[in-house]
Amino acid sequence: MPGSRFSVEVQPVIPSRLKSLEELASNLFYAWNIRVRQVFIQLDPELWESCGHNPKVFLHRIAQQKLDQAASDRLFIESFQRALSIFDNYHQKTIDPEIKQYLDPEQDLVAYFCAEFGLHE
Numbered sequence: 001m002p003g004s005r006f007s008v009e010v011q012p013v014i015p016s017r018l019k020s021l022e023e024l025a026s027n028l029f030y031a032w033n034i035r036v037r038q039v040f041i042q043l044d045p046e047l048w049e050s051c052g053h054n055p056k057v058f059l060h061r062i063a064q065q066k067l068d069q070a071a072s073d074r075l076f077i078e079s080f081q082r083a084l085s086i087f088d089n090y091h092q093k094t095i096d097p098e099i100k101q102y103l104d105p106e107q108d109l110v111a112y113f114c115a116e117f118g119l120h121e
Contacts (some may be wrong), residue, residue: 012064015071020084025055029090035083042079043070 014021021039030036040055041048044066051057070076095103103110 011060012067014059014063015067017071017077018067020080021059024087025059025081027028027087029087030055033083033086033090034088035079039064039080039083042076043067 024030024036024039030040040058044058044062047062048058051061070080099117
């Protein structure tokens with residue numbers, strides 16, 4: 001029987017308590033920080049492996065039920081908060097004093113190029 005074939009992708013709704021998962025998944029910081037990777041691994045170790053350790057793909061494929069359970073799991077939330085704290089501290093670091101002597105923030109422009117959206121294991 002002829003007909004059209006369509007693909008449907010259903011994405012889970014990330015609970016508000018876990019909303020920062022999207023920020024963690026969108027930053028390459030996860031690649032070198034085990035605490036951030038552990039957050040994803042704790043949610044679903046098998047899915048993490050099957051997604052090739054790609055947090056963006058992982059968040060598109062994780063079961064809604066797993067997210068909802070994690071949002072009410074005290075131990076997971078504590079681990080998640082530690083990872084967020086590490087992530088936030090990393091982003092609040094000031095310029096290294098050795099580099100600061102060469103930069104004038106009022107005049108110098110610094111560009112940061114990141115291959116985040118084209119880089120994967």
